[in-house]
Amino acid sequence: MSVKLRIFSAMQQIAEEQKVTLPPLRDDLALQDTGFDSLAFAILVARLEDDLGIDPFTIAEDAAFPSTVGEFIRAYENVPA
């Protein structure tokens, strides 16, 4: 499964647990329009770290948190696992 699909799958799982209705996931979807709050993103980042072995937001201390789904995915794709 590609990184992108794994991220989408984790997001759907969390949306189900948190009773959040996710809009269709596209690269240009703003993260704030996903319906996820900061807790949901914290869960997502933790689970992706376990799944993919990386947490790009802790590694790069000064990295700005992405603002779209596409940027979020690229943060994972750009880090050598």
Next chain:
Amino acid sequence: MSQPDVLALREYLGPELKGRTISDARHVISLTDILGYSCLIGRYRELSGRSVLLATSGQLQSALAMIELDGVARRMLLCPPDLDPDHIEGLLADAEIDAIVTDRPLHRWDDGAYLVVGAGLPERPGAGWKTERATEWLMLTSGTSGPPKIVGHTLDGLAGAIIADGAARYQNATWATFYDIRRYGGLQIFLRAVIGGGSMVLSEPKEATVDHVARLRAGGVTHISGTPSHWRKLLMSSAVADFSPRYVRLSGEIADQAVLDGLARAFPHASIGHAYASTEAGVGFAVNDGREGFPADLIGQNRDGVEMKVVDGSLRIRSHRTARSYVGTGAPQLTDAEGFVDTGDLVELRDERYYFVGRRTGIINIGGLKVHPEEVETVINRHESVRMSRARSRRSPITGAIVVADIVLADGTEAGRHETIRTEILSRCNDALAAYKVPAVIRFVERLDLTAAGKLTRADA
């Protein structure tokens, strides 16, 4: 110097009660005629009035030395087996130790500065000690960070709950504990055995559960105590089926309903009680109604000389059973201005009952919101496939921290069911807890480690 009003342990040991013993895995020692023998070797007659470090490798030698030296020594500092050697020097100074009782080679301390006395089995004629004074009992706190604090007790205070319970009702009891008797929880059981006229089976470090239970059965153990974590571990073992104590006691950690119910199922003929006690606050109370938490009317009253109040959510206790003070230079105050010990254990009132929610120092901070790991574990432990769990903090670049959980499942749980169980646990947590308290990640683990004091290992404990 004679103080006839001071009772020492020897006053509870006499030839009247036959068949009393104390045993570990290697030795069974008769308590009935123990006063006729000495376990001390060398210049032991000089120990009168000394401040003595009891540093023996096993619990049995410490038990025998306590019996011999209580009422004789000025102080006894009980040295638990897991003490960091780097801390010993500071402790010796703070406790003004001038004598060491040990069964170990002591090259480091055998330089004349201390009277060093050997400890063995009671094989030599008794020293004929008389009770001369109220010996101070010094114990160490069990926190994992930094040097332990020295806590000063008297036998009178240590035995307060035992006397209040009516020691004589335990005359035929054989006690056991998963604790080491050089820790507060274990010492309580040792004292119950000695003062109550009973016998005792000591625990052994690293002994397999099945071997330990075999010794408990062979020794005829009727009364036994441990932390909820000790009991969860025992309940995981098939050995539990062969064991049938009359009294099961929990203390040292929060006893949740799941572990109380599990013990009630495993030991249908036992009475099951959970006690609140700590090295500093002493024994507060015991609850015997089979329910977690404690009745609200215990707060604000004086029961058996124990008064409790709740300040900022934290339980405070004032009684004769609390420690006298911390010992050493620069030691902090043990009590507040009114003589109450702040336990740091946080409680919550719901429907006329107080429930323990966790330690003040163990709080996980999720973006400014507080979570007690214990409240998360309580929900997880209700799942029928769960044997033990630990909630803990994991750093998060987004909220600072998140809650994650490590879970031990029942033996024989098929790997294929893990995902279903994970979903069920998450769903129950979602129903019972605020969203930020629900574990973000659940990990199934083979086992969870306990500290030397029998508590679940917590990074921040």
